[in-house]
Amino acid sequence: MFSEATLERFAREVAKYPADQKQSAVMACLTIAQQELGWVTPEAERGIADYLGMAPIAVREVTTFYNMYNQQPVGQFKLNVCTNLPCQLRNGQKALEYLCSKLGIEDGGTTPDGVFTVQKCECLGACADAPVALVNDRQMVSYMSNERLDGLVDLLRAKAKAE
Numbered sequence: 689m690f691s692e693a694t695l696e697r698f699a700r701e702v703a704k705y706p707a708d709q710k711q712s713a714v715m716a717c718l719t720i721a722q723q724e725l726g727w728v729t730p731e732a733e734r735g736i737a738d739y740l741g742m743a744p745i746a747v748r749e750v751t752t753f754y755n756m757y758n759q760q761p762v763g764q765f766k767l768n769v770c771t772n773l774p775c776q777l778r779n780g781q782k783a784l785e786y787l788c789s790k791l792g793i794e795d796g797g798t799t800p801d802g803v804f805t806v807q808k809c810e811c812l813g814a815c816a817d818a819p820v821a822l823v824n825d826r827q828m829v830s831y832m833s834n835e836r837l838d839g840l841v842d843l844l845r846a847k848a849k850a851e
């Protein structure tokens with residue numbers, strides 16, 4: 689079910705570990721599968737379990753534990769807003785609610801045009817910069833007041849149009 693290129697990338701990850709510990713590559717393989725498919729499909733989980741000689745439930749546990757793995761299709765830009773306690777005390781929940789209401793979606797939802805997905809998330813390790821959000825699991829944005837959230841949405845929308 690995986691492309692040749694994906695299988696080659698899996699093999700490179702597995703080669704980093706002793707032969708009897710290839711399961712250690714599970715996170716890397718899930719990341720690679722997600723890059724190829726956009727999300728971690730049930731078939732991909734099973735394929736990775738087979739590939740690494742793991743029980744499918746053990747792969748499922750990893751997918752569901754980490755919020756960077758998409759368990760369903762997501763928009764072009766996934767915005768994770770931290771709502772853990774330190775951020776809650778500095779408007780993290782309000783930032784999430786503002787973003788959801790601005791985009792007309794619920795937490796965990798995707799806009800009908802497929803551009804944005806918004807999700808709450810656990811601590812991003814930048815509590816002092818709250819409210820904080822992560823764009824596509826890579827880029828952290830800090831001090832996200834409503835004005836800064838407006839700016840972020842405008843910027844990403846323009847980027848989506850340009851692509």
Ligand code: FES
Nearest residue numbers: 770775811812815
């Ligand atoms: S609690 Fe939000 S970044 Fe730590």
